[in-house]
Amino acid sequence: MSDDGPAGRLRDGASLREAVGTATPADWVRLDTEVRIPAWRTANRLPAREALRGLPAGPLSDAAETRVALALCHPDGRVRETALARVAGAPGLRPLLVVRCADWVTPVRDRARALLGETSGPLLAPLAPLILLLSRRDRGGFALRLLEDALRQGAAQDVEALLTDEDRAVRRLAYRIAVDRQLLTPAELARTAATASGDTSVQALCADAALAGAGEDDYDAVVAPLLASRSPQVRSAGVTGLRRTGRHREAIAFLADRSALVRACARYVVRQGGTDPLPLYRSMCADPVRYPAAAAGLGECGSRADVDTLWHLTAHQLPAVRAHAVSALCALDAVRPDRMRPLLDDPSAIVVRAAARALQPHAATLDTDLLRAGLAPDRARATRIAARRLLEAQERAHVRGTRPWP
Numbered sequence: 001m002s003d004d005g006p007a008g009r010l011r012d013g014a015s016l017r018e019a020v021g022t023a024t025p026a027d028w029v030r031l032d033t034e035v036r037i038p039a040w041r042t043a044n045r046l047p048a049r050e051a052l053r054g055l056p057a058g059p060l061s062d063a064a065e066t067r068v069a070l071a072l073c074h075p076d077g078r079v080r081e082t083a084l085a086r087v088a089g090a091p092g093l094r095p096l097l098v099v100r101c102a103d104w105v106t107p108v109r110d111r112a113r114a115l116l117g118e119t120s121g122p123l124l125a126p127l128a129p130l131i132l133l134l135s136r137r138d139r140g141g142f143a144l145r146l147l148e149d150a151l152r153q154g155a156a157q158d159v160e161a162l163l164t165d166e167d168r169a170v171r172r173l174a175y176r177i178a179v180d181r182q183l184l185t186p187a188e189l190a191r192t193a194a195t196a197s198g199d200t201s202v203q204a205l206c207a208d209a210a211l212a213g214a215g216e217d218d219y220d221a222v223v224a225p226l227l228a229s230r231s232p233q234v235r236s237a238g239v240t241g242l243r244r245t246g247r248h249r250e251a252i253a254f255l256a257d258r259s260a261l262v263r264a265c266a267r268y269v270v271r272q273g274g275t276d277p278l279p280l281y282r283s284m285c286a287d288p289v290r291y292p293a294a295a296a297g298l299g300e301c302g303s304r305a306d307v308d309t310l311w312h313l314t315a316h317q318l319p320a321v322r323a324h325a326v327s328a329l330c331a332l333d334a335v336r337p338d339r340m341r342p343l344l345d346d347p348s349a350i351v352v353r354a355a356a357r358a359l360q361p362h363a364a365t366l367d368t369d370l371l372r373a374g375l376a377p378d379r380a381r382a383t384r385i386a387a388r389r390l391l392e393a394q395e396r397a398h399v400r401g402t403r404p405w406p
Helices: 006-011 016-021 025-034 038-043 049-053 062-072 077-086 091-100 106-117 121-134 141-153 156-160 168-180 186-195 200-213 219-227 232-244 248-254 260-272 277-284 294-301 304-313 319-331 337-345 349-365 368-373 381-399
Strands: none
Touching: 006 016, 006 025, 006 062, 016 025, 016 062, 016 091, 025 091, 025 121, 049 062, 049 077, 062 077, 062 091, 077 091, 077 106, 091 106, 091 121, 106 141, 121 141, 121 156, 121 168, 141 156, 141 168, 156 168, 168 200, 186 200, 186 219, 186 232, 200 219, 200 232, 219 232, 232 248, 232 260, 248 260, 260 277, 260 294, 277 294, 294 304, 294 319, 304 319, 319 337, 319 349, 337 349, 337 381, 349 381, 368 381
16 A cells, blocks of 8 residues: 555544545545555554544544544444544535445445435535546445436536536536536537537537527527537537528538538538539539548549549549548449559558558458568558558458468
8 A cells, every 4th residue: 555645644644634635536535445454454543433422522623533534434334334423514524425325334325325415516516526436336326316416406506617627527417417407508508519629528418409409590609619610520510500590502611521420411411402412522523622521522422433533633742632532432442452552652641541441351462572561661650550451451361261372
């Protein structure tokens, strides 16, 4: 056991507030675990039930609070149950009360739950990170249900205070409840969806809720922020919102989006507006510098008549155009291994990776010596990785008896 843990700090004379008062939820769980480690108990005397009963009534001193905290983590369930009688009126011990709500001893667990049930919503909200951490335990659901009920029925500011919490799970819970209670306007939800980078769950929740609550006149406040988002999921929601606001033609600008999801939504909206996206894609592919991902869209809805155009684009000066053209050829099942293999030496890593994916189903037909040459130290890293993966695919094909091994 490390001496720098919360139990070690308590042993060294720190108050409970100093040891774990501003720590993470995991530190409260760690304290509960450390106190029960035999080596720690041997070196440090834990409070007995009689000592707890002898504590004076009223607010606890720092020393008394520390003794009760240690007793709440005691390996003897009878001591833990006795210590619960001193939790009322001691705010610093509420985190350990939450811990005891998931206790493995039924009388301790029931007593702790009864006490926590008397705690008001504003006092429960700051405990949300610990409650959500403990909810992963088999007996950890009670405190979470209590918290959810308090947030759903309590003051709006209790929920709003958790929307910016550092804990991701807390933020997600707060946003779910805020959406259910309609505490945020569609415009606020759209701004959150557009800016909550790194949390796709919150982005999707807020984007869907923003569109569900938006009216026909809410384009600027709701749809526009969604369309400007860097998240493909949010942009796709914004494109879908164009149909609801009757702005089908504005979805044309997203036919060549870098995201396949956004392109698919754009095609749907454009078709709903009575326009066939295929001629638009063919027109965009004539200007690939302006629409690099148009090649990918052409592959997603084009035909064999577009194959020559796509092969031509595999030699374009822009790496993004070349990579999208390779993906489009895969989508149309028009990959020719002899023409695709030279792209394994493309100076752009994204093109090499796209070519390797395209050649994967054809690995058994590739020249083994050429692939092995791609492993040379002087070749680009992306080329070496692609060659190794294709050789592995070729070996698997040999094992299955697809072709004789050279």
